[in-house]
Amino acid sequence: MARIIIKKGHNIQISGVPSLDLVNAGQTVSVAYLPEEFRYIKPKLLVNEGDTVKIGTPLFFDKKIPDVKWAALGSGKISAIHYGQRRVIEKIIIVVDKNEEALEHAYYDHQEITNLTNDQVKDQLLNAGMWPLIRQRPFNKIANPRDLPDSIFISCYNSAPLSVDLDVALRNRRSSFQAGITALSKLTEGKVNVVVDENCTSDTFKDLQHAETHLISGPHPAGNVGIQIHNINPLTPRKVIWTVNVQHVVTIGRLFLKGIFDPSLIIAIGGPGVKNPIHLKSRMGASIQSLVTDRLHDVSHRMVSGDVLTGSTVDKDDFIHYYNSAVASIPHSDKRTFLGMLHPGSSKSHYSLTHTYFKFGTSTFPFSTLQNGEERAMLPINTWENVLPMDILPNQLYRAIIANDIEEMEQLGLIECDEEDFALCSFSCPSKIDVGNVIRQGLDMLEAEV
Amino acid sequence: MKFLRKILDNLEPKFLKDGPLEKLFPIYEATDTILFSTSEKTESGPHIRDSVDNKRIMILVVVALLPCYIFGAINIGFQTAQISGTVQSAWENFIIGMGVILPVLAMTFAVGGFWEILFAVVRKHPISEGFLVTCALIPLVMPPTIPLWQVAIATTFGIVIGKEIFGGVGMNIFNPALVARAFIFFAYPSQISGDKVWLHADGVSGATALAVPAAVENGNAVDLLMNITQFNYSWSNMFWGYIPGSIGETNKLLIILGVLFLVFTKIANWRIIAGALIGLLSTATLTNIMAPLSSNTMLTLPPHYHLVMGGFLFGMAFMATEPVTGAHTDKGRWIYGILIGALTVIIRSINPAYPEGTMLAILLMNAFAPLIDYYVVQGKIKRRMARYAAE
Numbered sequence: 022m023a024r025i026i027i028k029k030g031h032n033i034q035i036s037g038v039p040s041l042d043l044v045n046a047g048q049t050v051s052v053a054y055l056p057e058e059f060r061y062i063k064p065k066l067l068v069n070e071g072d073t074v075k076i077g078t079p080l081f082f083d084k085k086i087p088d089v090k091w092a093a094l095g096s097g098k099i100s101a102i103h104y105g106q107r108r109v110i111e112k113i114i115i116v117v118d119k120n121e122e123a124l125e126h127a128y129y130d131h132q133e134i135t136n137l138t139n140d141q142v143k144d145q146l147l148n149a150g151m152w153p154l155i156r157q158r159p160f161n162k163i164a165n166p167r168d169l170p171d172s173i174f175i176s177c178y179n180s181a182p183l184s185v186d187l188d189v190a191l192r193n194r195r196s197s198f199q200a201g202i203t204a205l206s207k208l209t210e211g212k213v214n215v216v217v218d219e220n221c222t223s224d225t226f227k228d229l230q231h232a233e234t235h236l237i238s239g240p241h242p243a244g245n246v247g248i249q250i251h252n253i254n255p256l257t258p259r260k261v262i263w264t265v266n267v268q269h270v271v272t273i274g275r276l277f278l279k280g281i282f283d284p285s286l287i288i289a290i291g292g293p294g295v296k297n298p299i300h301l302k303s304r305m306g307a308s309i310q311s312l313v314t315d316r317l318h319d320v321s322h323r324m325v326s327g328d329v330l331t332g333s334t335v336d337k338d339d340f341i342h343y344y345n346s347a348v349a350s351i352p353h354s355d356k357r358t359f360l361g362m363l364h365p366g367s368s369k370s371h372y373s374l375t376h377t378y379f380k381f382g383t384s385t386f387p388f389s390t391l392q393n394g395e396e397r398a399m400l401p402i403n404t405w406e407n408v409l410p411m412d413i414l415p416n417q418l419y420r421a422i423i424a425n426d427i428e429e430m431e432q433l434g435l436i437e438c439d440e441e442d443f444a445l446c447s448f449s450c451p452s453k454i455d456v457g458n459v460i461r462q463g464l465d466m467l468e469a470e471v
Numbered sequence: 472m473k474f475l476r477k478i479l480d481n482l483e484p485k486f487l488k489d490g491p492l493e494k495l496f497p498i499y500e501a502t503d504t505i506l507f508s509t510s511e512k513t514e515s516g517p518h519i520r521d522s523v524d525n526k527r528i529m530i531l532v533v534v535a536l537l538p539c540y541i542f543g544a545i546n547i548g549f550q551t552a553q554i555s556g557t558v559q560s561a562w563e564n565f566i567i568g569m570g571v572i573l574p575v576l577a578m579t580f581a582v583g584g585f586w587e588i589l590f591a592v593v594r595k596h597p598i599s600e601g602f603l604v605t606c607a608l609i610p611l612v613m614p615p616t617i618p619l620w621q622v623a624i625a626t627t628f629g630i631v632i633g634k635e636i637f638g639g640v641g642m643n644i645f646n647p648a649l650v651a652r653a654f655i656f657f658a659y660p661s662q663i664s665g666d667k668v669w670l671h672a673d674g675v676s677g678a679t680a681l682a683v684p685a686a687v688e689n690g691n692a693v694d695l696l697m698n699i700t701q702f703n704y705s706w707s708n709m710f711w712g713y714i715p716g717s718i719g720e721t722n723k724l725l726i727i728l729g730v731l732f733l734v735f736t737k738i739a740n741w742r743i744i745a746g747a748l749i750g751l752l753s754t755a756t757l758t759n760i761m762a763p764l765s766s767n768t769m770l771t772l773p774p775h776y777h778l779v780m781g782g783f784l785f786g787m788a789f790m791a792t793e794p795v796t797g798a799h800t801d802k803g804r805w806i807y808g809i810l811i812g813a814l815t816v817i818i819r820s821i822n823p824a825y826p827e828g829t830m831l832a833i834l835l836m837n838a839f840a841p842l843i844d845y846y847v848v849q850g851k852i853k854r855r856m857a858r859y860a861a862e
Contacts, residue, residue: 023635033519035519042567075777128644210675221621225561240804255858257859257862258859259859259862260862290774317587323518325518327521329517330516330517330519331516333515333519334515334518347520347744351518351519353512355510356510357476357508357509357510358508359475359476359506359507360506360507362508362526362527362530362600363530364508365844366481387518389519390512390513390518390519391509391510391511391512391513391520392509392511392512392513392520393508393509393520393521393523393524394508394509394511394513394520394523394525394526394527395509395522395524395525395597396523397525397597397599397600397640397641398639398640398641399641399794400525400528400641400794400795400800401794402528402737402738402740402794403735403737403740403801404523406801407737409547412855414800414848414851416799416800417800417844417848432852432855432856433848433851433852433855433857444517445517447516447517447520448517448519448520448521449521449523450521450523451521451523451524451525451527451528452524453520453524454634455515455516455517457516457517458515458516463859
């Protein structure tokens with residue numbers, strides 16, 4: 022067990038933090054997949070428009086690794102399949118029946134799961150179409166079932182702003198969580214590393230079996246699995262590490278305990294544009310509409326699936342993305358402060374200390390989508406370095422990537438990075454450079470080489 | 472302010488694509504965003520951004536420089552009064568001093584602004600707010616008696632050769648304000664060179680503090696300074712700044728306050744400052760120890776005198792800490808700072824022809840900063856490769 026203290030980083034004081042209450046979301050009329058959000062795959066459809074599917078029916082597979090299939094997130098009729106340019110599958114929408122049915126698979130009790138083999142666990146996950154829940158580092162892409170990972174990491178610390186409170190999300194889920202961990206432990210010869218927030222009081226993470234528990238404390242991005250891997254079992258070019266979202270471990274556990282794919286998910290809805298930010302009982306792939314109805318302030322705003330640092334912009338008609346468990350609303354603002362650059366700005370949040378700041382403690386700020394400045398040449402005053410708790414030189418790495426210098430990118434440790442770990446760099450950058458995006462470009466280049 | 476906003480909004484279409492003044496868009500953009508904070512929105516990635524931007528950072532550096540301007544004005548008035556033998560209030564001194572500073576400042580901004588806008592329009596890049604800092608720094612490192620045409624040439628050289636030919640702010644390798652100062656130093660040595668000081672009174676000149684020990688052999692630097700009657704070159708007086716010198720560099724307390732402000736706001740990196748202080752003090756101690764071996768009087772100058780003499784503190788605070796031209800790695804910043812401090816003493820002592828060593832030390836280290844970074848980065852790469860190989 023390791024105890025990790027992260028010093029670099031920053032907790033963004035954004036208003037609209039979801040309260041710890043948990044309520045049912047409205048009945049979702051439809052659920053959907055957006056195959057484009059899965060990196061480096063070539064999806065091929067297994068169903069047609071108008072087909073009736075159950076929860077767990079495979080909808081499409083990856084042409085590169087045909088074993089990897091995606092299970093339907095709801096039972097009902099496939100109402101539409103949207104194609105983009107060059108017939109790229111953009112969206113597969115299922116209109117959900119009132120009485121949902123699910124495909125059934127084998128199920129076990131806790132003891133039996135302990136005795137399963139690597140292949141049995143693998144086959145169960147692949148057949149259930151739940152393999153995409155497991156991702157790998159480097160590249161943060163769907164794991165290759167043929168790999169034997171060095172270890173598996175589960176981050177049980179949501180440090181990102183407005184994310185789900187894990188105490189709420191995993192309450193009374195201990196049995197499924199343990200089953201998920203036991204199953205996952207079969208997939209690696211190394212350890213299953215469960216990294217828990219030191220201040221977390223939840224019983225779910227206490228005395229877990231078949232896993233090694235680590236404690237971590239510190240500001241965001243301490244909860245990012247990439248930061249945890251970097252501090253516990255750092256990547257090398259020959260090493261593969263798998264990661265699973267904490268709520269998805271429960272989903273996997275239920276597959277083994279009950280034999281069905283249960284897509285239910287606790288989703289946090291928050292942000293300055295939300296009237297009563299709260300936790301919702303909903304499901305994977307739920308429509309945004311079902312989550313936000315009657316919950317938004319009547320202002321022009323942007324909906325984000327995922328956290329406000331790394332999430333993607335979505336419409337009300339869209340669906341929550343596969344790996345996301347948070348939805349946020351950020352108001353637009355057209356306010357232009359006269360002589361803003363000289364304004365003391367006590368009402369402005371800041372990572373940098375360049376604005377006066379009298380409200381200490383827990384006060385929060387209503388962020389908007391304003392960029393608060395124009396993009397400029399890089400000003401290397403260590404803002405990136407101060408929010409990146411990794412043994413990485415972000416400034417030099419950034420320059421190697423925009424110079425397309427693949428060799429130097431590798432030497433500077435790009436393989437150990439993921440864009441989400443650099444989101445705070447972009448947030449705090451005075452030159453408004455989107456570092457995370459450039460890191461992704463570098464990873465894409467590297468992935469193409471490999 | 473709505474009225475101003477309206478005017479700007481009405482003007483905007485003229486500067487947009489296919490408008491009659493399309494080419495001058497950078498001018499509109501600069502005016503617009505200096506007067507009103509930008510309305511640009513995030514596109515993706517982090518949907519929210521911190522409130523800091525480059526404009527804010529640059530204007531805070533200017534704010535940190537303002538006390539130096541005010542004291543500079545007071546000092547000019549004070550020195551003028553000293554020569555004529557009159558006694559004036561600080562306010563009167565300030566007015567006299569402002570009469571000297573304002574034309575220099577106006578000339579710097581006019582010429583600097585002209586070049587900045589010209590390059591922005593021709594090369595189609597936004598007007599960089601960095602020129603605010605460059606133009607605020609240039610007058611502070613000029614002697615009060617400098618002819619305005621020299622200010623114009625120096626500013627031109629500093630901005631064009633020091634910055635724009637490399638592609639503008641962020642790409643330059645030398646600090647533009649220092650390039651301007653160095654240009655004047657080498658091009659017009661008779662007006663600016665170190666052994667004559669410049670007072671705002673015609674025909675009066677005297678030796679600068681640094682030139683005093685440099686001119687004599689086999690002496691004791693502190694004794695020599697004490698013997699000067701024309702000016703008060705005691706340590707405390709040099710600290711408080713009532714001595715002749717460039718406009719902004721004489722009062723050391725205000726410089727220290729300014730740099731503390733920049734360190735607090737995390738604009739200046741404390742490693743460079745700590746390094747420069749360590750480098751200066753330790754090298755000066757070393758020269759003191761070696762002084763008996765040589766006839767060079769400069770070697771006897773104690774470390775704390777080095778600290779308050781010449782432009783060291785000003786250069787360290789506002790020039791060496793400039794992020795773009797300094798080292799970009801934390802380890803590199805230590806080396807960069809220490810070498811600036813050490814080189815300042817070495818140039819001052821070993822080469823008395825250039826008593827003002829700070830400027831040359833910083834420019835030299837500007838040139839070496841990429842090399843320092845290269846070795847720091849290579850060291851890091853080597854350690855990483857060793858770890859990759861071991862696992």
